[in-house]
């Protein structure tokens with residue numbers, strides 16, 4: 001039994017290949033595959049705006065971001081966040097996968113060990129001549145081409161904005177290597193990102209498209225949508241040496257409470273809002289559970305801790321080039337473009353992929369400046385581990401181990417702190433009405449390897465009360481330093497090399513933000529979640545405050561695993 005979905009549907013699909021296994025998936029949202037906000041590439045953002053498809057969690061006021069409450073988007077549909085996400089489908093730096101193996105002393109978590117699974121997860125369509133002419137590249141060795149169903153379709157779109165090419169040239173001018181493939185495990189480069197799309201139809205390929213639609217008639221693979229899981233039920237304690245899940249309680253589309261039993265030898269795989277469900281089931285930090293009115297079953301204090309999320313910010317420049325802003329500025333043009341997509345899959349709405357540049361420390365700091373920052377962070381390893389671990393001494397060791405490894409990787413230029421991407425449009429918080437009615441190019445700078453760690457917990461036993469979410473953004477000063485440097489790099493990218501030829505002045509942050517301090521102060525008022533939250537069911541040894549082992553089994557529970565970010 002599983003819920004849910006990006007990860008969960010993948011596992012459900014693979015398990016149900018064995019006809020002797022009965023697999024049930026419970027998903028709180030609907031099947032939204034037939035909505036044009038989901039399948040039309042250029043309508044990214046429209047799906048997120050549908051409240052029925054987005055959990056839109058809110059954070060507690062963020063101490064380091066002027067006390068602001070931020071929104072964290074997360075898909076609520078069969079296919080999870082892949083139904084509303086931006087479809088960018090590159091991979092991380094090899095050393096990042098290796099870090100899992102090092103922290104867990106398990107070599108099955110490394111780039112080499114995982115690459116066969118990455119290949120098995122996709123049907124990659126190489127770029128055609130038009131896409132190659134627009135910068136798309138690929139390396140055959142790192143992709144999967146097997147056309148069997150049960151894989152995410154990955155490829156490139158039918159429309160490219162001209163400034164993406166100018167921007168890549170500018171990035172190269174500033175020292176970024178040209179990427180032969182952003183999925184090859186060496187993404188410190190600039191290139192065109194592949195996307196999780198079906199290039200034959202120019203449509204989104206969500207996890208539902210990859211792992212469910214073609215398998216809906218598998219007799220042992222059942223999916224219930226609009227089914228919100230409340231808690232896991234346990235066998236009477238004392239009869240088993242380990243605590244055993246006996247069933248799951250959920251609320252169906254008619255608002256009725258239902259129970260489904262786990263068959264003998266069966267497992268529950270949690271892949272959805274996991275900390276909340278575990279805490280409602282009595283698994284977590286006992287004192288947090290008791291204050292919320294839940295009877296503790298297993299004291300596992302790191303559940304919901306170790307929360308990390310990317311945040312982003314931007315520099316937008318006025319431009320004379322053609323951008324996506326035209327869709328908002330001219331509704332007739334927007335209608336024509338949408339018609340073009342439906343007629344022959346061309347035009348603005350057939351575009352999705354973005355050019356990305358992944359920056360290393362050497363792109364943004366000089367060596368002595370960066371060594372100084374690293375030394376400061378090393379001196380304060382204990383302090384930040386204690387601060388970020390919420391009074392949990394084992395997790396403090398786990399966070400310290402993560403930080404030590406991250407700092408070592410920074411020293412060798414193998415931890416990549418920033419994703420830089422060019423959006424051919426306005427991007428930011430200022431509403432359409434409040435900004436000049438012009439076209440913009442925006443460079444978005446996203447903090448990729450944050451050292452800050454926060455938490456999420458229940459505050460009530462009522463399953464309909466949203467969880468408390470505190471990502472503790474920007475708690476670690478190195479996060480702040482990288483983010484400020486990202487804005488300076490974005491400015492440089494907009495104003496040098498070929499990009500300078502289409503630059504007509506800066507809108508935000510605005511040229512009055514001159515010093516690092518000005519930029520930092522502006523950022524504290526605008527930084528927003530990039531909605532890539534991870535880490536709250538940490539895969540770490542128990543001595544480092546872990547929640548799951550390297551087979552994703554929850555410590556202390558007999559038949560419950562976790563499969564999600």
Ligand SMILES: Cc1cc2nc3c(=O)[nH]c(=O)nc-3n(C[C@H](O)[C@H](O)[C@H](O)COP(=O)(O)OP(=O)(O)OC[C@H]3O[C@@H](n4cnc5c(N)ncnc54)[C@H](O)[C@@H]3O)c2cc1C
Pocket residue numbers: 003004005006007008026027028029048073074075076077078079080081082084085086087088089090227228229230271272273277530531532563564565
């Ligand atoms: C707006 C946005 C843009 C993004 N862009 C990109 C991108 O371009 N490239 C990229 O690689 N990543 C992107 N991501 C991140 C990526 O989509 C996620 O990391 C990934 O989908 C997470 O997979 P998951 O299985 O862990 O969780 P999810 O995909 O979030 O799936 C969790 C599922 O569980 C369901 N659920 C939650 N609670 C319950 C409950 N109580 N009962 C039943 N079901 C429940 C949810 O409805 C959801 O369907 C983006 C994310 C968002 C939100």
